[in-house]
Amino acid sequence: MSDKKPHSHSHEKTVNPLEQRVRDLEAVLTQKGFIEPAAIDALIDTYESKIGPRNGALVVARAWMDADFRRRLMRDATAAIATLGFTGRQGEHMVAVENTPDLHNLVVCTLCSCYPWAVLGLPPTWYKSAPYRSRAVKDPRGVLHDFGVHLPQSTRIRVWDSTAEVRYLVIPRRPANSEHMDEEQLAALVTRDSMIGVGLPRPVPP
């Protein structure tokens, strides 16, 4: 900032220029009747506390436990996921892709940041960043290394670039020795990263 003069109200916090720009824009849009600030609050609250990767974890846990659900999920993921109550924005056209011992799936959006909001919430920073978007389609094994994931060379990797309005959810492999676990315990093993394909589920605690 060019103005170095000490501010007469030194107890006031300096407002970040971006913060000010956003406040001004919100004030204008409110005054012109385009937005209702309470709706903004509701949108933020939804993605901060209601819609997030625990939705997807429940889908995965159900698929691990319930063979009939798994079949329906693989055939029509949008409809199967809707039966768990997860529908709508950025989940209108879902496809589930299943990891096997021979095949590992990884999801990216090289053109922007398309992501299955209805089951995973808003994407993490790295998912939207240039390093992930450029490298995932060209060197997925290198990307997996950044996440500490090392797959056998015999495992084929398929990368799904989300270039239209179809959203992909990876169904990771069920961890070994999890036969005794119930749905809630299984869901707790499912990480967000494992449903994007850059991670693996947590192992069963000894």
Added chain:
Amino acid sequence: MNYISYADLGGREERRVITPEPENEVFHEPWEPRVFGLVLAMNAVGLWNLDMNRSARETLPDYLQLSYYEIWLAALEKNLWRSGALTDGAAPPRVLHACAVAAVLAQGSPYSREPTRPALFDVGQAVRTRAEPCGHHTRLPAYARGKVGLIQRIHGVHVFADSNAQGLGESPQWLYNVTFDGSELWEDAAHSVSIDAWEPYLSAA
């Protein structure tokens, strides 16, 4: 027409490592949630569509220098300016009210449309993607131009982003998942890559 997207990053030279992030980190600056909410609320007003919005973002000349929500903010300002929304007397076509937020989000905006003609391609068929760049918003990534792949899935008929982004209507087209051997895209690549591609991007190979 000189259309430049700064967002088409797939396969670009990139050496930076990726930094993982905990699951509960949704926003990182106090102003980010407000931008997020403003953009969603303004999208609901209906002055522009999803594809126009993507186009507004990807053509920001400083796209690669901006943070994610700075991109959202700059594109919102651009959309507002372009649409003339803030001109005196302009009234919003619709307003998103707080009481409607949950229902609107749960409903979403499906992009599928009823087919009016049969699909040109079948699952398993070899197709070649369009090789030429085009002078408008498109969803065929540069790395996948002029490449041969196999139809993996038929998604149905979807709103055609290229047309919708230009304000030329939805022009729904068959949408396919096309899978490429990595070696078709990059030397020595052992993995495979799938994209979703509308019929006008494809020809029989």
